[in-house]
Amino acid sequence: MAYxxxxxxxLQxxxxxLQKQEGDAEKSKPSVQPYEVSPLLRDTIDELDMWGNLREIQEKGYTVLTNVAPPEFIEDFCAAVRRVGSGQNKLHLDPTFVDAACNRxxxxxxxxxxxxxxLLSQFAMSIKEQGKPGDPLLPPMHSDQFWVPTPFPEHNQLLTCCWALDGEFTAESGATHVVPGSHRLRRHPTKHEIKHDRELLQPTSGPRGCVVCWDGSVWHSGxxxxxxxxxxxxxxxxxRIGMRPLESYVGFMPKETISANPRLASLLGHTLDNFFENTPTRxxxxxxxxxxxxxxxxxxxKAxxxxxxxxxxxxxxxxxxxxxxxxMKENMRKAQERSKL
Structure with missing residues (x-):
């Protein structure tokens, strides 16, 4: 093994x-490596025919998902976004938003x-009017994990998924622009690189209802x-589960809605595992x-x-x-202490 x-x-x-002494049956399970598919996820990737998407996002830092939802759902989703308007913290405002966040x-x-x-870090919408050639790309070229210091971790930290709702996603319709392969740099773009972003950026494309997804390291712009x-x-x-989400929906999502949707509960951190934010009584x-x-x-x-x-x-x-x-004695003692709080 190389150290x-x-x-x-x-220490080496x-x-x-110790490694020579360790029997094969006792070897601890290693962490799934960057861009490696967990054995627990393989059947899902097979069923959804997503291997090409996994290869693309590994190579380019982004991929385009198609056939994600029925056309009628895209119509309803688009109408809801137009009704609610641009902005962040929107998940709780329409059932289609929850369905989109939980899309399989x-x-x-x-x-x-x-x-x-x-975890769900952010649910945001954007409605932009027609512009003209030469208008600046907004927001300026950036990577999404802006609160992560460089060099970025080898394991990806974020995934942003952009649903194209109004029509075909093209350069003319305002598709997201990316710098393919920039995720491998594991850093933010410099001010000089941002100034010359049009020399680096390339438009994404896909049919209406596609979802353009990019990792937290790739450089991109609207x-x-x-x-x-x-x-x-x-x-x-x-x-990732260890990152603090940008948005919190505590008190905004009905408990009944969360409890009826295990995937939503997991995305919002509302599970019974109680990993974080523990208290003296819990x-x-x-x-x-x-x-x-x-x-x-x-x-x-789990099993x-x-x-x-x-x-x-x-x-x-x-x-x-x-x-x-x-x-048992120790557990009883701790329970008694908690009952006094």
């Missing part, structure tokens, strides 16, 4: 010895790019509509460390994890029969 520069030679020797094909790409249980009509799009941004449980670690590595299998814990508990109690009494 990164700076790892002490003594110790690790190599888009969600599968979000899981591929952002790992298991991605387009200028040069034909009559409006440019109507919705941007849905997903992030403290973090130690086993959650291992569960959260595996989710962040895209290796978490397998439960069996693993059960097998470990049986073996532990077999070797430590008095431990159960100590465990």
């Amino acid at each position: 990164p520069a700076g790892v002490p030679a003594e 020797e110790k690790l190599q010895l 094909k888009v969600y599968a790409l979000a899981e591929f790019m952002c790992g298991q249980r991605p 387009g200028v509509r040069l034909i009559p009509g409006q440019r109507v799009v919705a941007h849905v941004t997903y992030s 403290p973090f449980q130690f086993l959650k460390f291992e569960q959260l670690k595996r989710i962040s590595q895209s290796t978490y299998d 397998g994890f439960k069996k693993e814990l059960a097998d470990y508990a049986k073996e532990f109690l077999k070797n430590n029969p008095s431990a159960i009494k100590t465990f």
